[in-house]
Amino acid sequence: MHVFKNTIKNDFKKKLMCVFAEEVEEASKLHKYIALGRVIREYISEAWLQSKKRCLENDKKQVYYFSMEFLTGKLLESNLINLGIKEECNEALNELGINLDELLEIEKEAGLGNGGLGRLAACFLDSMASIGVYGHGNGIRYRYGLFEQKIVNGYQVEIPDKWLKDEFVWVVKRRDKSVIVKFGGNVKLIEKNGRLKAIHENYEPIKAVPYDVPVVGYEGNVVNTLRLWSAEPVGNEFDFFAFRAGEYLKAVEYKYNVESISQVLYPDDSNHNGRVLRLKQQYFFVSAGIQSILRTFKKTDKEIYDLPDYVAIHVNDTHPSVAVAELMRILVDEYELGWEEAWKITTKTIAYTNHTIMAEALETWPVDMFRKLLPRVYMIVEEIDRRFKIELHDKYNEDWDKINSTLIIHDGNIRMANLAIVGSYSVNGVSKLHTEILKNRELKHFSEIFPKKFNNKTNGITHRRWLLQSNPLLADLITDTIGNKWITQPNRLKDLEQFVKDKAFKEEIKKVKQKNKEYLCNFINDKYNILVDQHSIFDVQAKRLHAYKRQLLNGLHILNLYNRIKENPNLDIVPRTFIFAAKASPGYHLAKQIIKFINSLKEKINNDKSIKDNIKIVFLENYNVTLAERLIPSANVSEQISTASKEASGTGNMKFMMNGGITLGTLDGANIEIKESVGSKNIITFGLTADQVMNYYRHGGYFSMDVYNNDQRLKKIITQLTNGFLDVPNEEFKDIFDHLITYNDEFFVLKDFDSYVEAQNKVDKLYKKQDKWSEMSIINIANSGKFSSDNTIKEYVDEIWRA
Structure with a gap:
């Protein structure tokens, strides 16, 4: 569809007048958004009707x-992109003194x-x-x-x-x-x-x-x-x-x-x-x-x-x-x-x-x-x-x-x-x-x-939403490098592999990621008044809060890392920002307790000046698609750490991969196919396999108390859950303690803990080799086209x- 800039401008002004009896100068942002949305829907309606006719006739x-x-x-931005008129719309509104981005923010x-x-x-x-x-x-x-x-x-x-x-x-x-x-x-x-x-x-x-x-x-x-x-x-x-x-x-x-x-x-x-x-x-x-x-x-x-x-x-x-x-x-x-x-x-x-x-x-x-x-x-x-x-x-x-x-x-x-x-x-x-x-x-x-x-x-995931729309800096770089055919032929992203060793391209990939991290830092500072080091590793776990997805394992590792830094203030690590985003079902008590645990950990760590901001925790509330579009382009590490055999597929893993995040995950769901696509050197895996997990479920033989007794790190951090260390009443996290110890750790958090710590240490070592990390990132982007929902459909x- 082609609509000229002046047509959009005139239609928009007319719609404001007809619906709200307002001139552009006096209209609120909400009224401007509604008027623009109605105009775009009218443009869509003609194609909508023609589609129905073609379907029946043929x-x-x-x-x-x-x-x-x-x-x-x-839907406003995705509709503008799919109609091919986002640029014309932006120019039309600019001439009227309106910022399109501000109207995009208005939409719920x-x-x-x-x-x-x-x-x-x-x-x-x-x-x-x-x-x-x-x-x-x-x-x-x-x-x-x-x-x-x-x-x-x-x-x-x-x-x-x-x-x-x-x-x-x-x-x-x-x-x-x-x-x-x-x-x-x-x-x-x-x-x-x-x-x-x-x-x-x-x-x-x-x-x-x-x-x-x-x-x-x-x-x-x-x-x-x-x-x-x-x-x-x-x-x-x-x-x-x-x-x-x-x-x-x-x-x-x-x-x-x-x-x-x-x-x-x-x-x-x-x-x-x-x-x-x-x-x-x-x-x-x-x-x-x-x-x-x-x-x-x-x-x-x-x-x-x-x-x-x-x-x-x-x-x-x-x-x-x-x-x-x-x-x-x-x-x-x-x-x-x-x-x-x-x-x-x-x-x-x-x-x-x-x-x-x-x-x-x-x-x-x-x-x-x-x-x-x-x-x-x-x-x-x-x-x-x-x-x-x-x-x-x-x-x-x-x-x-x-x-x-x-x-x-x-x-x-x-x-x-x-x-x-x-x-x-x-x-x-x-x-x-x-x-x-x-x-x-x-x-x-x-x-x-x-x-x-x-x-x-x-x-699969639609690459037009999760790359073209949500990460325009990366999308533009890809188009400048291999052309724009990848937008309709996502497998063409594979053409990026020829630039894995290209120094100039690697530098551009780093710049894009850094710019996206800067955007997120500004958002976090504005909304939560938390200053985040934009050069730290952005380690992100964003998904529904459920015990099998193991946000708890992530939190226990952070507490362990905090203990290590307290014991050795000169510990040689890359500063790390751990970012969580998750909703728990209203009736799911354990999941809501894990949210409280992560936020208590956040208060403890973020307010401890002695660790010199080597660790920072951010919990982004009300996770939704809009927040995901803001968050995913900035991630260095994609946490996909469900208990093996429990996550049917996952699609967050694909979104992070498509935006150059490196998967840190178990061999579960589509993580296995991501590993097959990028190779074992471009993903970081750990933990029990699905067969091992199912064998424990079938035949028994796992006793979380044994793991707890044999690992001094776990003894310390689990004790810290219930001794007031996190500045909460001692009974606050008793249900988490019981889940792990009394009821034998249904999702093998303690069993996988040591392997997970090793994997996190590997992240730190790899990130110090920035050239290698950029190559890993490019390989992930290049192989993400396979997971486009176009191919799935x-x-x-x-x-x-x-x-």
Whole structure:
């Protein structure tokens, strides 16, 4: 798309006048941002409409990506870049005395996701549009995001994420596309035309209203749709008679109960009501999405039997796996297909990505809860389970291990991952190691039953967001060096390898990294009043706070390093700035204690003048996409230290790598594939392997107390956790102590401690050889194109979706 500077300028002024009745000089920054956003959305709309027309006219297969999360980040800058008009827009605003960067800061991130799952979904949508695949997202329009994190006295405090407080300019409400989703009630079976027909009665109807967000591909040729569903009451939302009787809460109770479905991402499920609400959310957006897909398909001249040739529904993790039963329900009840016909269509239409081996994330629902909330869907699940059980008994007779592990309904629970596997035609893991663990251990019996279903698709990241947009200094240097083809052909980054020994290029790489570190230093000083040495090693761990991700291991090493410096003030080390960014789930007590531990450590170390700023700790609050874009380009060291076998893939590791950070990590997830790509000399690894970890889980033999007793460093630092050394009450970190010692260190923090310390010493030695470090950085950047989501999506297209 090409839009002239003067066109943008005139359209912007006109929009300010029409919407706010203001001249440029009197408008606030917020009004300027809204006006600009609306102008850009209008430019997008033409391409959006043309994309829809081309898709229908050319009979293109469409992909629908169902996910509980879409962590899109801010959209103004990425839309300007993908439309190819950022420079023109910048010049137009400059002539009006407006700084584009200031307007970019005004935009709030959409509160539609939490971590890697949601960011992956956003990267996938970007890549689908950019490589010309007609692929759309389907999720929930949460009124509030997960939460906004504040650190108060070292503790995480959660406050509402009011991302919709101001206008979200990118969305188009499609009330005419609304559908009804049914909860509760009862089902009766009647005979009609020689077959049983299900009649769903006395249900609670809820209106699902779609809000569409355009997803602009690079160069603006394809614009896809992220459809987000909002729950609204059907009919009268206000009980006037209850209000007149003085029952004011009852008067609006129905409205609030309905709207709670799309109120907040991941409601607390530690109680019954929270669990019910989560199940409601999952069925709500799945049912709405599938109804919408089939309604669109019905408008074509295609037979319903052709659905798999024109539609692929992809289930992102177990949250949307009820899609299997919902598609069956609609095909059987509304299209009146026979069971076998409907099952054939369903199992050729739905594909499933598994993102974890963690039992807590492989969702199950109590039968009683599921049946009460979704009576007709439960009947479908029950029938799928009954038929599958017969098939298992016929094939495997009395192999009860295999039969029991693969049943969908078992021991009073519905196992959603099992439903997704049985009802889909493809099941993929998200890294080579993860897929092997699924096939050979966690889902071994399933992989024996359905060997052709299982495949690997290693996760990816969109290099346009995580390099072109977030690190313009590096992007410009790459383009000046090898040309700009890497923007659409990320594997061309490999061309940088020929400059690994080029002194001038190495010097430029160092300058870019230093400039990015300077930017971050200024940000940290402005926001937290912490002076950071911009020439220190920036050692960064930024990800969700979970015990298996082992921020605790990082913290224990820092405490050990502090002890070493106190014992030897002349210790020869490169100054190190340890930067953390992480949110803990509100109900996850241990994770929140680890945040408090890191911040207590920060207070102790940052205020100790005797260590001469050799160590500094920074905890960046409210980690989100915008903060990641600011942080990742500055990192020298990328901490990817999860317990081996626990991280399915990781995508943060790819983002840091793409920006020249050196991975310090375990042989877990995609770290293994990064090592294969860059070579063992350009990554720093440590710790137990996945096989060793799983062997301990299977056979025992690990005793954390033995490690503790045999390592004087660990004895000292763990004692410091509970003796008031960190200027907190002695009991403050008792839960951390118990996690490590009393409950035998589930994630092998103490077991890997010595190896981790050695790896950190290696970092120090390598960083002192700046020439070598620059070469390592270049090799990482050059090999990062492999992990572009463009490549990942091409694999999905060729091997799963056939789009």
